[in-house]
Amino acid sequence: MKLTTPQPARHPKxxxxxxxxxxxxxxRPDLAKxxxxxxxxxxxxxxxxxALVLLRGTGASHFCYVVRKAPKSRFVGFGLQVDNRADLDALSKLPGASGVERSLLPGGGDVVRLTDPSGFRVDAIWGQAPAGTLAHRAPLAxxxxxxxxxxxxxxxxPEHAPEIIRLGHVVLELADYQRTCAWYTQHFGFIPSDVQVLPDGSPAVAFMRLDLGDNPSDHHTLALAQGFAAAYSHSAYEVVDADAVGMGQRILRDKGWTHAWGIGRHILGSQIFDYWxxxxxDKHEHYCDGDLFTAGVPAGVHTVSREAMAQWGPTMPRSFTKPRFTLASIVALLRNLRSSPDLTLSKLRTLAKLFA
Known part of the structure; x- marks a missing residue:
């Protein structure tokens, strides 16, 4: 199986x-909820x-989840840490970027605000003050x-909500797939770990990891999926072990929240997962036992299907990828069919046959 498109591919510089x-x-319109x-x-x-709620896991981060009061519910974007002040200077020169500003959120640091080609906000953050860790239970023997x-x-x-250790990854759906993949590989050095492709060889999902050199990185920190409009798919949060995943399911079910998919083990990334x-x-994933890769490992290419998403556990339900059709999303679909080189009626039909 080969890719028939230039992206996703790692950028040389x-x-x-x-x-x-x-x-x-x-x-969110309701911060308490x-x-x-x-x-x-x-x-x-x-x-x-x-106007604002901040939340964290037990890992060494001041916060990992920002909820802003707003009339309408939406996913705004995310922050990426960079390691040098010079990185912010370089990013601030990109089209549409802000200047280097002081962050007003806990931990401080300097930030450059950018917008990716699909319209998601991306904050590049450097120089936050160190954060302490919080206690969490040890993995069960x-x-x-x-x-x-x-x-x-x-x-x-323990019979309580599982302790989130850290934010692991975010998955986005895109209409303008090639340009958005290229933006993240070119400007933040993301490396494709695995790519799932349609029968014609065009990519449907790219699982991309951070380039940490010889230090191991999560199989994916950012995953990008071909869709008909820019949309949030899900985010994932690491817990200490499989019992924490299972206890999370029990607690959330008892609390009356809506289950989306799981428990199972993914094929690409290998995580034991459960989605709510x-x-x-909006979907949120508990996971543990994910793959770790160093920078030199080449990308894999695989055929996409609902069955290819898990080694064991229930097959991904069609409701998991069912699009939300609103007036705004229908307008976006028609606009993107005219403007995006990655989106065609034929591809939409193929995606619908596989996932809708």
């Missing part, structure tokens, strides 16, 4: 190389005001057939 996914930004779901999901509130590590003991994971919807239908 990127403007910068992002080193971490720092935070996500959402607009948003916070309620996120606390049940396992994120901890850092600060709460009339696991008796395997070859190694018994727990003798005269039992397994009793927030009050606005």
């Amino acid at each position: 990127p403007t910068t190389k992002a080193s971490a996914l720092a935070y996500l930004i959402f607009d 948003a916070e309620h779901f996120l606390n049940d999901f396992g994120l901890q509130t850092v600060s709460r005001g009339e 696991f008796n395997s057939i070859d190694t018994a590590v727990r003798i005269n003991g039992t397994q009793r994971p 919807q927030d009050p606005w239908g």
Whole structure:
């Protein structure tokens, strides 16, 4: 199987190389309702005001989730950490970029605000003050057939929301696929780990990791999927072990939240996963045991299908990728069919046959 398009592909001399996914930004009309779901999901509130709620995991980050008060619910964008002040200077010279500004969020630091070709906001952040970690339970000791590590003991994971350790990745849907992939590989040094393609060889999903050189990086920090309009697909949050994933399902089900898909293990990335919807239908994933790659590993190319998304567990339900048709999304579909070189009626029919 071969790609028939230039992107996704790593760039030989990127403007910068992002080193971490720092935070996500959402607009919500009801901050209390948003916070309620996120606390049940396992994120901890850092600060709460009339216009802004910040939440974090137990890892060394001041916050990883920003909720802004707004009339309409939407995903705004995300922050990427860079390691040098010179990176901000280089990014500030890109078309449409802000100047280098001081961040007013916890931890401070300097930030450049950009907009990717699909309209998502991307903050490049440098120089945040160090953040402390919070306590979380240790992974449960696991008796395997070859190694018994727990003798005269039992397994009793705590019955509460799973402790989120950190924000792991975000997945976006795009109409203008090639240009957006190129923007992230060129300006933030993202490396394609695996690409899923349609029968004609055109990419449907690109799983992209950070270029950390010889240091291992998550199989994907950013995943981009061909769609008919720019949209948030889901975000993922690492927990300590599979029991935390399972306890998360129990707690969220008991609290009355809407389940989306899981529990299972992905093929690409290998994570044990479980997906839940927030009050606005946006999907959030608990995961553990993801793959880690160094920079030298080449990209894999695979045929896309619903069945190719999991090694075990339920097949991805059609509701997971069913688009939300509103007047605005229909207008965007018609506009993108005229303007995007990546979107055709034939491709839409193929995607609908596979996923809708």
